[in-house]
Amino acid sequence: IQMLWVNLIMDTLGALALATEGPTPDLLDRAPYGRHESLVNGHMWRNILFQSVYQLAIQVFLLIKGADFLTDCTWDRKTGHACVPLKPNGQGKNLGGNYRDTVIYNAFVWCQIFNEINARKIYNEKNVFKGFLTNGIFITIIVASCVVQVLSVQYWSEVFKTTPLDMEDWSFCFCVGAFSLFLGVMQRFLPPANWLVDWIDRAQGREDPVAAPQASAVRRGNEL
Numbered sequence: 001i002q003m004l005w006v007n008l009i010m011d012t013l014g015a016l017a018l019a020t021e022g023p024t025p026d027l028l029d030r031a032p033y034g035r036h037e038s039l040v041n042g043h044m045w046r047n048i049l050f051q052s053v054y055q056l057a058i059q060v061f062l063l064i065k066g067a068d069f070l071t072d073c074t075w076d077r078k079t080g081h082a083c084v085p086l087k088p089n090g091q092g093k094n095l096g097g098n099y100r101d102t103v104i105y106n107a108f109v110w111c112q113i114f115n116e117i118n119a120r121k122i123y124n125e126k127n128v129f130k131g132f133l134t135n136g137i138f139i140t141i142i143v144a145s146c147v148v149q150v151l152s153v154q155y156w157s158e159v160f161k162t163t164p165l166d167m168e169d170w171s172f173c174f175c176v177g178a179f180s181l182f183l184g185v186m187q188r189f190l191p192p193a194n195w196l197v198d199w200i201d202r203a204q205g206r207e208d209p210v211a212a213p214q215a216s217a218v219r220r221g222n223e224l
Helices: 002-019 025-029 042-069 099-118 136-154 167-187 194-203 211-223
Strands: none
Touching: 002 099, 002 136, 042 099, 042 167, 042 194, 099 136, 099 167
């Protein structure tokens, strides 16, 4: 169920939210795309790689070291709100679920939600919130995703195979996700990964010797 929900956020809801973004006057300043241009351009690959490295690092760190520093401060009848260190396998007070794995799942989902906001701007635009309040569908999807995520962790534990988290770990997961916005600004100062686009084109035999110089010129123009 967790995988289905993550796929729903990243694919269906994410695509629907971003597809409702209206055109802006900035589109007129971009060079046209040729028919031999890759669907995923260098700017997109740069953003994907940057966010993927961050998310992978966080997930691996929590998986390996999460049980060492996370504590379960949720309420139960035996210990009240006393904080209990996690067991080596990641379990906390609730033996019916895995506390560490729930933190991993929760942090990952918040990264996807905040990265949807990053994805509103593909190129080097620094303000990803520009025009945010004008898209009611996008806001609705983001709010709905946040609500369902809270419910999936705190109240739908049996369905999603999670365990409720305390406020400290909720704040931690939220901050991990929100940090994607800061990284989204930083990554725009890096050059596009056009080298990766060229490598994929050559590997797939799609590089047209006539169109290649034109495509490279378009990429250089869109870097500005």
